[in-house]
Amino acid sequence: MKKILFLVCLSVLGKAQTTDTLFSASKIQSIIKVLASDDMKGREIFTPEIDSAAAFIASRFQKTGLTPYTSDSYFQTFSYERYPQGTLTNVIGILEGKSRKNEYVIFSAHYDHLGMRSPQMGTDSIYNGANDDASGVAAVLLLAEYFKKLNQNERTLIFVCFTGEEEGGLGSRYFSKQYDPNQITAMFNIEMIGTDSKWGKNSAFITGYKKSDFGTILQKNLSGTPFSFYPDPYRKEKLFYRSDNATLAYLGVPAHTISTSKMDNEPYYHQVNDEIDTLDLSNMSEIVKAIALSAQSIISGVDTPTRINE
Template sequence: MSINKQEVIRIETELASDKMEGRATFSPGIELASSFIENEFKKIKLSFFDQLKNYRQEFDIKGKAANNVIGVLPGKSKPNEFVIFSAHYDHLGMAKEGVDKIYNGANDDASGTTAVIALAKYYKELNNNERTIIFIAFTAEEIGGFGSKFFSEKMNPDSVVAMFNIEMIGTESKWGKNSAYITGFEKTDFGPILQKNLKETNFNFYQDPYPTQQLFYRSDNARLAAQGVPAHTISTSKMDVEANYHKVSDEVSTLDLDNMTEIIKAIALSSQTIINGIDTPSRVKKR
């Protein structure tokens, strides 16, 4: 398996570096982050999405330019059935005062973006995906989910079989190592399918333990989920006690990179039967 800790550290450290200046939407820092992700997709040799001429899906937010970064791995026997792996690469930018002014966003959500890149490399090397896989780094999640909104409006929800949105996997979950939770677990059989594929491992996916926070409809999976797609977010964030959430202290040094690597491996293994066209998760009841 090509998912290794050294690669995870390399990607995570770059995305959460000070030179990215907190990756605020519209900033020079987010342009640096976009270029880095685009280059990673180029090295992996992913295809372009839809009619795009490169990896950038460009659009305007209230007259200002923004872009998602998208790469595609075409499916072999079911190319018109899509599985999405996504994360948001934007964060909060710079604080106005203080010794440390940079919101590095190592966990939120450089960790998820790192996972998307690592999974793209893994599936490209594996070369056995029957369904088409779309890898997306969304922009503007922190200011209203504009990137996922724009992308979702371009997609026919009936063609999307599943969406793995990955958000904050850099710290241990409330259950400790080798565990994560899935938002909206009870809404489809997505979670049970993933867990079935992990029966030979010691990794466990759990139901979202923070139901009052409505996490299922608070991340980039929400737009497609509302249209019936089994679009779920995988996370380990302890939303009640996460010490560095939305703080300048959200830095790489606070992450458990060994555990994060194991989570990415678990996502890779757990998704195999969906990628290969064997399992098709049930749909979310439309809102």
């Protein structure tokens, strides 16, 4: 019995050390510095810069060792008739499950933003989108590394960075048509986690909290930690329907967005000064760690969130 307890303690300690290392503020910063740099010019769709952002994300998936979306590419490319100027690209990496390969858990964020506009403050015309949503993309990339290293997922994990969210969820709408929603167990959509929530540090909210028991499961898995997930306090903003989780949620998938954005007082939202120096990187580290730990029972197959019945 003592030997078993010792091994369990080692396992827990190992996970803690892994999350502290992988989800460090410096690793988060290194990703956001690329995506939210002036060189990316705000990552607007149909620009060379958003293609550069997609290539960067794909290179991270490849380095992590994720399986590409197709046999030789992490890109899911598509087009819409009302956008004749070019194609759009989601970036997808897959970590196959061990015993439940046809049951999918999705971790997502959007990597597009607003591009460049007429100067709004002084001479700045670049909407860098550090919080919206380079913060979410950083979380997805680091969660992919964590779960790959952990190598314990019974269900298949799909890591996807969507394009066209700012244009009405173009990427997620296309993505949702490529999978059978009945095979998708849950969706962790991560949007704007770079600032403290209204409850302060070690907290975030989940949109559509009462529409399934997704949030209840996540909070149960965080029992004994200082972190708390709360129901979305901005009901009038209808955030559940304003991010990339919405399309799959309409199809019954327990697809929810995790965020900390204070939508009644977020001074950098859709502004040119949404830059990396406005983010609380240490708090972000704790949020991403909490997502990783709270997802464990879902990816292992122990818990299956209830379906959404709209």
